[in-house]
Amino acid sequence: MSDLAPRPRTATELVDAAFQVYRRDPMQFLLVTAVAYVPWMVLRLLLGISMDPNRMSMTSAAVISVGSLLAYGLVSGAVTRVAHEVYLSGTADATTALRDIIVRLPVLIIATLAKVFVIVGAALFLILPALYPLAAYFAVAQTVILERRGVVDAMRRSSQLSRDLKGHILKTILLLFIINVAVSIGTGLPVAMANNHVLDEVVSTTVAILVYPLFGITETLLYYDARIRKEGFDVELLAAATPSPAGASL
Numbered sequence: 001m002s003d004l005a006p007r008p009r010t011a012t013e014l015v016d017a018a019f020q021v022y023r024r025d026p027m028q029f030l031l032v033t034a035v036a037y038v039p040w041m042v043l044r045l046l047l048g049i050s051m052d053p054n055r056m057s058m059t060s061a062a063v064i065s066v067g068s069l070l071a072y073g074l075v076s077g078a079v080t081r082v083a084h085e086v087y088l089s090g091t092a093d094a095t096t097a098l099r100d101i102i103v104r105l106p107v108l109i110i111a112t113l114a115k116v117f118v119i120v121g122a123a124l125f126l127i128l129p130a131l132y133p134l135a136a137y138f139a140v141a142q143t144v145i146l147e148r149r150g151v152v153d154a155m156r157r158s159s160q161l162s163r164d165l166k167g168h169i170l171k172t173i174l175l176l177f178i179i180n181v182a183v184s185i186g187t188g189l190p191v192a193m194a195n196n197h198v199l200d201e202v203v204s205t206t207v208a209i210l211v212y213p214l215f216g217i218t219e220t221l222l223y224y225d226a227r228i229r230k231e232g233f234d235v236e237l238l239a240a241a242t243p244s245p246a247g248a249s250l
Helices: 011-024 026-047 058-089 094-123 127-136 140-146 151-162 166-194 197-231 233-241
Strands: none
Touching (some): 026 094, 026 197, 058 140, 058 197, 094 127, 140 197
16 A cells, blocks of 8 residues: 655665655656666667777767766656655656756756765775765755755755764665665676677666666655654645635634
């Protein structure tokens, strides 16, 4: 039975709720993901980029980095937007979500780069310190898209939401990591045995289209979970949905 009423959830409950949101309107999630990942895969195949990782040039590496960042930015933003609509209203429109994200894409990409830079910078010194910025900036994409904040403001807002919740956030991220590893092993081993780079590109893109929405949905639900715990967002939604009694004031 579906239980998506806004309330505080444990890490496992968040992932379970993400599956429920996904099942509510899977085609919208698949569409916004495919719109970014399929053209990027076709372009790589046509140009022969990354077909042989052992002979990759600096130019190919640069193209892959830029293209992957653009595709990831578009997908993460669009899935966040669709998850927001499905979670709070039950329906979403992929076309509207993509149109909205295009406008915010430059800010989202810069914010993502800033987040990665901080996490990688921390990881270069010790492993454990990298977990702190990973948890602190968990909701950068969501604050950029859903609250329409700038880069610095989005990172500050995410850090505020993570306060006293970093353990909870890391548990949820760990669950997503475990799911990702399981799926990667399950699909990667048979393809690796075929030793066909084209097949590898097609399969990896198909898996990304099917699986990535779950991660984006979970991140969005985690953002709302933090707002419910720290700001009473569930009470705010309930108050907004409760009509004022007629004639309450005389």
